[in-house]
Amino acid sequence: MLQIGTFLPNKVLSNEDLEYLGWSAKKIFAKTGIKERHITVENETALDLAYNACNELLLKYNIDKNEVDYILYCTQSPDYNLPNNVSILHKRLNLSNNIPSLEYNQGCSGYIYGLSLAKALINTNLATKVLLVTTDTYTKYIDNQDRANKTIFGDGATATLLSKEEISKFGEFIFGTDGNGSCNLCVNNSGLSKEKLTNEGFEDKLFMNGSEIFNFTIETIPNSIKAVLEKNNLKFENINYFLFHQANNFMLEHLREKLEIPQEKFPKFIENSGNTVSSTIPFLINNLNEKKVLKKGDKLLLIGFGVGYSWGATIIEY
16 A cells, blocks of 8 residues: 555635636536635745645654665655755655655656656665655746636645565556646746746746647557556456546546546546646545545556656555
8 A cells, every 4th residue: 555645735615616707516527527626825835735734644643764775756846946856845744854855847747757766766776765845836827817727726736655575566667758738838938938838928927828738648548558558468347536637627527538548547636626737646646545445456447648758657555
């Protein structure tokens, strides 16, 4: 079983709170599959969420933090361009100075990338216990009048502890990148470049070309599912649960129907959290753990996809 700690901010934004955008609460749910999302308050950051998720992990599983010997930290909403969040997290957790730490900007496929990095580090004896942290606060980038994004995204963080025992259950990974889609989900003025990725008037706000991202997903993900199954010498029917990045219900249902995945093999965790970007898959796994849904020997297909464009998938035997 993957040991996962999670944290959602206390502030809740319900569909009723968003009716000022012109859609009823019922219509928002019908379009997104989301009833509410947790959002950070003004002085609450991705780093704060990450710290709380790590503490939840340590307490929940009675983990000695001194056993952690590598930190992987995924975010697209850092507190600063420099220093990196992972160094400040290291300080807040009061970890040993002998621990390497790596921060990477990956988004919706970030958890899959993190799992693969942890597997590589442990298998090459560069680490024994890796703390993998995912945390994003996209809501800070969203304009209050942006109905599409405001109704979808929420903030959150997760922390996963990975050791030899866990990564021995990981199968082979597949990855992909298509930089031609980089302008379809972006925040201008979020770095040092003055070049605009989009000229849609989203100066320092999140811009999302929903139709193009939908088309990319529908075209790319089915082939990726086929590829990861072939790489692991498995067939579609060998998979007990398909754990997809929780983008929104509309996209998830289109993928499920196109791939002909039965409802009972396609769990979701989005209704009360929204799209939490890099954290959606670990939130989903943690929810299944808490419900005691997963059984020993179950084969899980994990796939993350989105901003970049970037995607990755793997198989885990529970």
